[in-house]
Amino acid sequence: MNSLQAIQQQMLQAVLAERAHLPFTIRGDAIADADSRLAVYRHGYRIRLRDALKNEFAGLRSMAEQRFQRMLDKYVAAHPSEHYNIRWYGAGLAAFLDYARPWREQPQWAEMARLDWAISTAFDAEDEACIGMVELSSVPSDTWPGLLLSLQQNLHILAAHYNIEAFRRAADRGDKRPRLRRFEQARQILVWRKAMSVHYRLLEEDEWQVLSAVIQGEPFASLCERMANLHDETSATPRMVMLLQGWLEAGLIRGWSFG
Missing domain, CATH: 3.90.930.50 (Outer Surface Protein A; domain 3)
Structure with a gap:
């Protein structure tokens, strides 16, 4: 692995982890320390994941109302993206709502997520x-x-x-x-x-x-x-x-x- 690949891999692991050692490439300055700079990337990455889910799950957003944001936060925390294309990140949301508390106590959430995902994937077929x-x-x-x-x-x-x-x-x-x-x-x-x-x-x-x-x-x-x-x-x-x-x-x- 060359030096650029090593740096990219370190940065990826640091962004995905909730807590991780800072990559040696991140340096602080008078504006922000190294921890703050890494936090910007971590926060921004998770915001982009949530925004992608909001676009895919319109029915679930309508049904869950104010609970929708917490659903997405919990899903993002439990399921790091495993695909290079963010479009497929929502594939596991319905299954997550099937087993994760408190969502599994109300099966309408998973049903709604499955319909939203079926509509989304039918469009891309x-x-x-x-x-x-x-x-x-x-x-x-x-x-x-x-x-x-x-x-x-x-x-x-x-x-x-x-x-x-x-x-x-x-x-x-x-x-x-x-x-x-x-x-x-x-x-x-x-x-x-x-x-x-x-x-x-x-x-x-x-x-x-x-x-x-x-x-x-x-x-x-x-x-x-x-x-x-x-x-x-x-x-x-x-x-x-x-x-x-x-x-x-x-x-x-x-x-x-x-x-």
Whole structure:
């Protein structure tokens, strides 16, 4: 390791540590002593980490209000950045809120953080082509039972017992913060990106069951069978058609194959 690399490594360790020996390269003067100079770097580094998290977790900021700053301070103290790109620093925040006191006593915090992070990562995901009804209509009708749909890789489905989507939507629109609600049964939230816009919405129970079957690689005949088990004969087929049209219009489907 050359002298420059050694100096950089010493400075890195000193900035990351809460208490550390001063690198020999830091010198005090009449304006500030060596400890004060190092404190400026330590403080500034942590401020930049917190600012990055504030931008990524808009829903959590709205939900937590005055507690948000303390959450971030505790996370920064417990989890030094391990990636050269600060953009990925928030990847562990939801897990931190799952286990750290006092946040783990209120699971809405971790749920909200997961939705915020899913929205953030969907926006940064690789661009993927999507198909529409015109492309899918070219599939011969006798091959549809074995049709396998491929979903966008930027798609996320999150289970939520709280109305976290309402907090995120209020934050996105600049609306008044909603009241927290808890539901006995977890609801499923779909997150995806179409072009340059990230979308999120609640899934109805039948759509969730069929979409999860798509994710598991089940053929179209199996999707229709699942829908038939959820609805009567007269409504199952129209509902399946409506869902498929909606997925195509939303840009959820990137292609198809045959099993």
